[in-house]
Amino acid sequence: xxxxxxxxxxxxxxxxxxxxxxxxxxxxxxxxxxxxxxxxxxxxxxxxxxxxxxxxxxxxxxxxxxxxxxxxxxxxxxxxxxxxxxxxxxxxxxxxxxxxxxxxxxxxxxxxxxxxxxxxxxxxxxxxxxxxxxxxxxxxxxxxxxxxxxxxxxxxxxxxxxxxxxxxxxxxxxxxxxxxxxxxxxxxxxxxxxxxxxxxxxxxxxxxxxxxxxxxxxxxxxxxxxxxxxxxxxxxxxxxxxxxxxxxxxxxxxxxxxxxxxxxxxxxxxxxxxxxxxxxxxxxxxxxxxxxxxxxxxxxxxxxxxxxxxxxxxxxxxxxxxxxxxxxxxxxxxxxxxxxxxxxxxxxxxxxxxxxxxxxxxxxxxxxxxxxxxxxxxxxxxxx
Numbered sequence: 165x166x167x168x169x170x171x172x173x174x175x176x177x178x179x180x181x182x183x184x185x186x187x188x189x190x191x192x193x194x195x196x197x198x199x200x201x202x203x204x205x206x207x208x209x210x211x212x213x214x215x216x217x218x219x220x221x222x223x224x225x226x227x228x229x230x231x232x233x234x235x236x237x238x239x240x241x242x243x244x245x246x247x248x249x250x251x252x253x254x255x256x257x258x259x260x261x262x263x264x265x266x267x268x269x270x271x272x273x274x275x276x277x278x279x280x281x282x283x284x285x286x287x288x289x290x291x292x293x294x295x296x297x298x299x300x301x302x303x304x305x306x307x308x309x310x311x312x313x314x315x316x317x318x319x320x321x322x323x324x325x326x327x328x329x330x331x332x333x334x335x336x337x338x339x340x341x342x343x344x345x346x347x348x349x350x351x352x353x354x355x356x357x358x359x360x361x362x363x364x365x366x367x368x369x370x371x372x373x374x375x376x377x378x379x380x381x382x383x384x385x386x387x388x389x390x391x392x393x394x395x396x397x398x399x400x401x402x403x404x405x406x407x408x409x410x411x412x413x414x415x416x417x418x419x420x421x422x423x424x425x426x427x428x429x430x431x432x433x434x435x436x437x438x439x440x441x442x443x444x445x446x447x448x449x450x451x452x453x454x455x456x457x458x459x460x461x462x463x464x465x466x467x468x469x470x471x472x473x474x475x476x477x478x479x480x481x482x483x484x485x486x487x488x489x490x491x492x493x494x495x496x497x498x499x500x501x502x503x504x505x506x507x508x509x510x511x512x513x514x515x516x517x518x519x520x521x522x523x524x525x526x527x528x529x530x531x532x533x534x535x536x537x538x539x540x541x542x543x544x545x546x547x548x
Contacts, residue, residue, distance in 0.1 A: 169196060172254040174245065174264040175203040176230045178212050184285075184348045184456060185260075186219065187528045188535075193220040195541075200252050202245070204228040224248045228263055238267070245271040256539065260285050262306070266313040273316035281539050282317040284327055285348070286453030286475065310336045319539045323347045323453035326474030343538040346478075347454025349528030355463035357519045358440045363508035368501060369400040369442035369466075371435055371457040372449070374412040378403075379448025379471065381412075385494035386501055387425050394505055402438055404431040439464045443511055444504050450491050452476050462522040467514035469500045485517035 171192055175181050181189070181201050192199050202224040206213055213223055226244040229237045245267050249257065253275075259268030260283035272280035314320055314337045322328040322344045331337045368387075372378040380401075387399040401420075405411050420426045429438060435457065439445070445461035445468050452475030458468055462479065468486035470476040480486045487503070489496040504510060 170198040170200060170252060170254040171256040171258065172200045172202060172224075172249065172252050174257065174259040174268040175201065176228055176261045176264050178203040178206045178209045180261075181221075182212060182215050186215075187349065187351055188258075188532050189216070189219050189221055191529070191532045191536075198222070200224060200248075200254065202226055202248050204230075222252075224252070230261075230263065238263070242267045242271060246274060249275040249277065255279060256281060256541070258283065258539075266309045269313035269316045279318045279539060280316060282314055282320045284320060284322045284331065284453065286323070287327060287330075287451060307334060307336060314341070317341060319343060321345055321535060321538055324475045324478055327453065330474075345531050345534045345538070346526050347459060347531065348456060349531030350456070350459040350463045350522060350526050351528050352463055352523060355436065355439075355460050357463070357465045359465065360443050360511050360515055361441070363443055363511055365396045365398055366505050366508060366511075367398045367400060367441065367443045368446050369402070369438060369444070369461075370446045370448075371402040371432075371438070372447065373408065374401075374403045374405045374417065375408055375410040376412065377410045377450045379450065379491070379497075382448045382492060382494040382497050383446060384420055384425055386498035389494070389498045390501060390505065391425060393502075397505055399426045400429060400438060400442060401426045402429045402432050402435060435460065436464070439466060442466060443508075444469060444486075444501070446470070446497070446501065447476065448489070448491065448497050449473065449476055454478065459522060459526045462518040462526065465515040465519040467504065467511055468518060469497065479521075481517070481521065485514050485521050 173185060181203060189199050199220060200222045201216055204226055206223055206225040216223060226241055226248065227237065228241045241263065249271055254277060256279045257268055257272045257277045258281045259265045265282045269280050269282055320337045320341050322342065325344055328342050328344050332339045332342060370383050374380055390397050405414060417428065421428050432438060439461055445458065445466040447455055447458055447470045449455065449471055451473050454475050458470060458479045461468060468480050470480055470488065471491040472488040473491050477488055480488050482488045487500040489500050
């Protein structure tokens with residue numbers, strides 16, 4: 165029998181359930197829903213489990229390889245999701261990131277879930293560039309899997325209009341099912357406005373997985389140029405190397421640190437101290453859904469330099485709260501960064517504009533309400 169007020173959220177990374185969906189879980193519990201969460205390696209993340217339980221969520225673990233296409237592992241993931249959904253019998257299944265969306269929507273169809281919802285939070289490695297046999301073959305396979313999975317979704321939610329338009333153009337999703345929200349939002353209280361302490365040394369910061377597609381190489385190249393010209397500049401880098409095919413080599417990172425081009429802080433569980441210590445936030449990514457780190461930087465009140473690409477361009481009003489630059493151009497990036505070195509008085513002005521923009525567009529409470537309207541959650545709450 166259907167659990168008439170239950171929601172199952174499927175993730176590929178346990179900690180993201182707190183960082184990216186914690187406020188969504190809170191909102192669902194507050195509305196009276198029974199919230200279940202499902203992700204790999206939850207048992208080993210005791211702090212995450214304790215936090216999720218304290219928020220009112222019920223925990224389920226599945227095996228999942230976040231990167232790579234291992235058919236044996238993926239088949240195991242699919243059947244484990246079938247088992248979880250059959251057990252929970254949720255009215256809503258909300259899945260985000262590639263594998264949860266694909267296998268979550270397929271297993272939801274077999275279990276006859278009433279409202280399967282796919283959140284397309286970004287297009288990832290395969291869609292950023294169509295060069296190379298390997299990337300092209302991965303993109304082809306993902307298109308096939310997405311088309312099959314999203315056929316079974318009731319609602320497909322994107323984080324920017326470009327991704328939505330691309331999926332509709334490629335016939336991966338029916339336009340009538342598609343909707344757009346402003347990313348995953350940001351908690352304006354947790355990331356409270358904090359004025360820049362000092363602009364005597366202009367501290368730039370980039371937070372990302374250490375992937376070429378995040379613009380890491382362009383950031384380092386721009387840093388080399390500016391380090392050669394100015395002494396009052398610093399280039400922070402927060403992130404980690406993973407198994408993604410586009411990952412930066414560890415040897416390259418060690419060289420940048422050795423040459424004093426970047427200050428590397430590793431992977432930080434809480435990025436707020438690094439953001440507060442910075443003057444300007446930089447993300448030269450090739451494509452995003454809506455970059456969460458940019459929203460966090462905006463909320464704390466930092467000017468943004470990012471690329472004029474899907475997902476990133478929406479976060480900057482050029483010349484008001486930061487600057488947009490072409491993707492893959494270290495020269496353009498260096499020029500934009502140099503403006504803040506030569507005109508530090510821009511920083512406090514653009515800091516306030518970033519915070520204002522975050523309040524108007526990216527407040528997580530507002531984003532979650534938009535999502536609830538798209539999936540018609542309130543009417544289901546009344547009518548079930």
